[in-house]
Amino acid sequence: MIFVLAFILILVFFVFFETRKTGKLPPGPTPLPVIGNIHQLVYRAWKGKGIVAALDFYRKKYGNAFTVWLGPIPTVNITNFVTAYEIFVKNGKKCVDRQLAPIFEHHTGGLGLLSANGENWAEMRRFTLLAFRKLGVGGAQMEKRIMDELDGRCSELNQEISQTGRAIVPVQFFDLTVGSVINTLLVGKRFDENTKDDFLKIKKLFDDSTETFNLFDLNVPVWLLKWFFPWRYNLTWNARQNILNHVGKEAVERLERLDSGELDSREQEEPKDFVDVFLKKMKEEREKDGGGDKNYSMSSLKFVLHDLWLAGQGTTATTLYIGFMRLAVHQEIMQRIREELWKVTQNSRPLTLQDRPNTPYLNATIAEIQRLASILNVNFWRINSETIHLDGYEVAPGAMMTAQLGALHVNEEMFENPEKFDPERFLRDEKLIQQLIPFGIGKRSCVGEQIARSELYLLDLS
Incomplete structure (x- = not known):
């Protein structure tokens, strides 16, 4: 009793x-x-x-x-967008750090982009955005990378058509195309018929890694996993290390060649890819204070490459595939896009990123595909460091906050008949496209947004 x-x-x-x-x-x-x-x-x-x-x-x-x-x-x-903008943009400094699973913090040691907080995260985000600018992301250089990849993929399809009279476009086509663009940007190598097995291995490692974690692993203290469930701890640790070693293989080999003098360091002055930019910065940090900055180490580089792969490959490829399927069903929308593109390009040249202002219907269609795809169903939660007031309520420090993109993109107050595939909604209300936030909002929005936008525009319907 x-x-x-x-x-x-x-x-x-x-x-x-x-x-x-x-x-x-x-x-x-x-x-x-x-x-x-x-x-x-x-x-x-x-x-x-x-x-x-x-x-x-x-x-x-x-x-x-x-x-x-x-x-x-x-x-x-x-x-809703208005409140999300108020909290995560206007008051973004109050909600910068992400709520991270203890096992992720343990694995990364505060390195990388996705599972990092504080100054380590801020420094690496600044560096990554600067590196992308140097590599022409959002401009002509990035456009060339994408179009070269598209030409390579289409030549393979043309070869298949010439041999069999038809070509089947599987999901792997989109995965391989996007993966090859990312790999070219990161390590300077595309995946062709001879090397696509390497891509499939990377993808399998990522897919297998996500399956090793469950809700239990993500919520319990690391010491509990180590002491009482060592097989679970070893499973997640080994899966992460296998990915890091594989995505970082090219970077490790290049650094060894630089240190041995086999590779001329002057080649780093004109970086060809992200690894070049990073290794140059690593060398500068070593020379500056002897020991170097832990943010600019091989371990850090591996985590950044891992995060850029994880964030950029699957999401963009899935969006492209969903767009392909939507347009296959809505032939009238496809025809209207073709007419717009024929008018812009005079049917005599490829589409370029400079054409964006002149292709409103294509832009609207891509936006509608992203809205309905809703790849990031549950957005990462952030921890507020100060009291936040919203709509008469008060959120004390230590709570978790997020803009839930999946629910936001089907909010009928913003998007009339949200279940309907209707690109023209963005033409009827031009401000609506600004309220679409598939890449997140605020200081923790996707660092590869410009890459993804370029790929969606040039690959989706070209």
Whole structure:
């Protein structure tokens, strides 16, 4: 009897404590002690056949800002553009750091882009954006990389047509095309018929790695994994190390050749790819203070290459494939795009990035494909470092906040008839395209956004 009373008292305390803490937060489903709303979120995702449906259910019930408790931690979810812009752009300094799984922080040691915070992340983001500018991302150099890759892929299709009378465009076509563009930018090598097995190996390593992690691994302390579940710890550790070693193989070989004098360091003055830019910076840091900056080490380079691969390959390839399937169904939209492109190019030259202002319907179609593709269904949560006020509510430091892109992109207050594939919605309201944020918003938006936008424009329908 005493134990039952003690349990009831603890339960009442937890409920009272949670209610006190949620008093100033945006509304949301009532949480249970310890587990929060996880059980309700799982049920809604099952009933709605997806996490986007679950988040959209809570948006419709509680408004464009609602709170869901993931265990003992409140997560404030924003599902409209105006509020997201206010929090993550105007007040972006308050919400910079990401909520990271302990195992990810342990694996990366604070290096890289995706699973890093603080000054390490800020320095590497600045460097990566600068390196991309040097390599012509968003301009003529990037355009040439993409078009060279497209020419290579199409020549293979033409060869298949000449041999068999037809060509089948599998999902792998899009994966390989995007992967080859990224690989060319990062290490200066494209994947052709002789080397595409290397791409397939990289992709398999990434796919296998995502399957090694489960919710348990992502939420428990690392020491618990090491001591009580060493096989789980070793599985995740080995999977990550295999990827890092593979994506960093070219960089390691190039550094060895530089250190041995086999490769002329003067070649680094005109960098051909990201590894060249990074190794040059690494050398400068070594000469400057002897020991070098840990952000500019081979370990750091491997993590950055890993993150750029992970963030850029699958998302863009999937968007291209979804766009291909949508346009195969909507032939009338495809025909209108062709007419627009024929008019712009006079049917005598390839499309270029400079044509963007003159192709409003193509731009609108790509935007609609991205809206419906909604690749990042659940956006990364960020930890607010200061109190944030929104719509009469108050979010104390330490909560998690995010713009939930999946739910935002089906918000009928912004996108009329959101389930309909309708590119013209962006022509009827030109401001609407600014409220589409498939690459995230604020300081933690996708660092490779310019690369992806260039690929979507030049590859989607060329």
